[in-house]
Amino acid sequence: MxxxxxxxxxxxxxxxxxxxxxxxxxxxxxxxxxxxxxxxxxxxxxxxxxxxxxxxxxxxxxxxxxxxxxxIRQANPGKKSFRPAEIDWDSERKKTANMSFEDRLSKFLKESEERMQDLKKNQDSKRSGGYARR
The missing domain is CATH 2.40.50.140 (Nucleic acid-binding proteins)
Structure with a gap:
């Protein structure tokens, strides 16, 4: 061919x-x-x-x-391994249904703070990997 x-x-x-x-x-x-x-x-x-x-x-x-x-990846179109995450919203609602507003809020704040720390850590590591600043 x-x-x-x-x-x-x-x-x-x-x-x-x-x-x-x-x-x-x-x-x-x-x-x-x-x-x-x-x-x-x-x-x-x-x-x-x-x-x-x-x-x-x-x-x-x-x-x-x-x-x-x-x-190689275009030759195998049926083997798509990347898919968006599927979230079962009903089970998420059931988990938080028994929680008070204050508990939900504190959980949200804790998760948000953890995510912000991860983002800052990743940004700092990217910055320090380049040329030194003067």
């Missing part, structure tokens, strides 16, 4: 880098960027792929120089 945008083919992982994996398809090598490996965030691609793995890929682009862009 020829390489055309939109084709889904089987390929072999020939090399893995920090930014993606090179996959050989139809005698040519293309890149699966780390963002195209899974529907979920991929921190370390080596936890998902190994060299010589057989993978199903979709051709998502071929540029003028002949560079081939591939996607």
């Amino acid at each position: 020829t390489l055309q945008v939109g084709n889904i083919l089987e390929g072999t992982v020939v090399n893995i880098t920090n930014f993606g994996a090179f996959v050989e398809v139809s005698g040519k090598t293309g890149l699966v960027h780390i963002s195209e490996v899974s529907d979920n965030y991929v921190k370390d691609i080596r936890q998902h792929l190994k060299e010589q793995d057989k993978v199903k890929v979709k051709v998502i682009g071929i540029d003028e120089q002949g560079k081939i862009s591939l996607s």
Whole structure:
């Protein structure tokens, strides 16, 4: 089968880098960027792929120089692993139905404070990870 945008083919992982994996398809090598490996965030691609793995890929682009862009996650559309959280609102109401207004308010304030502390901690860690301020 020829390489055309939109084709889904089987390929072999020939090399893995920090930014993606090179996959050989139809005698040519293309890149699966780390963002195209899974529907979920991929921190370390080596936890998902190994060299010589057989993978199903979709051709998502071929540029003028002949560079081939591939996607594993688009080749497997039925395997959507990311779904919004489902909340059972009835059970949430039942949990708080027996609580007084003051108890509900104190619970809300406690949870809000915990969330704010987490946000501040994450912001501080992002700030300290960059260049030093002068």
